[in-house]
Amino acid sequence: MVDRLPALAAALWWGSLTTIGFLVVPMLFANLPSTTMAGYMAAKLFAAQTWVTVACCLVLLLLSKARHATVQHAWAQAAMVFILGGLLLALLTQFGVAPRIVARQDLRLWHSVGTVMYAVQWCCALAVLLRTLQPAAAPVDGAAR
Template sequence: MTTRLQALAPWLAALWWGSLTTLGVVVVPLLFVHLPSPALAGGMAAKLFTAQTWLGTGCGLLLLLLNRPGQDRVDAGRAQSITVFVMLGVLLALLSEFAVAPRIVSRENLRLWHSVGSAMFALQWLCAGVTFWKVTRKVGSI
């Protein structure tokens, strides 16, 4: 992969991690503070989490393509480590969207599924953060 394309990896990882951070720490809490009802805020949050799922999935897929072992300047061990965190993060996003979110929307055991969804979001945030750290650190450094 050319160095120019490889230079996109930190930007993709930053977009993924930054969008998760912004959504979870700023946007969704503000929805619940400023919208007239929790139901309205929850509905809007659900739409934003869906958009985040697709943004994270797109960033993850592109990161997988850019960090394949055997590509120029990509260490095989580093690429494998990045791959694990990207795949886990994308899997968490997709499971949240297709397994957890429908249960929250249908208000099925809301406390349980909201807790599961929140934990999965936090783990996805952690995966994206580790990916960002691994993509931006210099090859051969700690």
């Protein structure tokens, strides 16, 4: 079961990004009476999503090392840049872009920047998920033929 935790953390990260960004927030804007109310709720959901991302990425980073070893798992070697990139994007969006959107400072620019950063973070989460689902390579035994 422990060997499946990286895949579960990556699935939670990618699935929550997908659900919030591509389903829930568009439904808010389509169904709430004002865009102001929808924007307020979207900001709260994106803030919560940031903390889901942080938690999932920390779990992935902690699980990336083999138990009682100094080597990384094969999935972690392939996914480390995507884990760190996604984590950085989430934090930059939350603490750099979101305050500018809330303050309505050059709204079109900052909304576009935030959207691109969210999409790239989604791609990072997908890359991590796919790498955690890849089967571990079988050990090569030169003596067996």
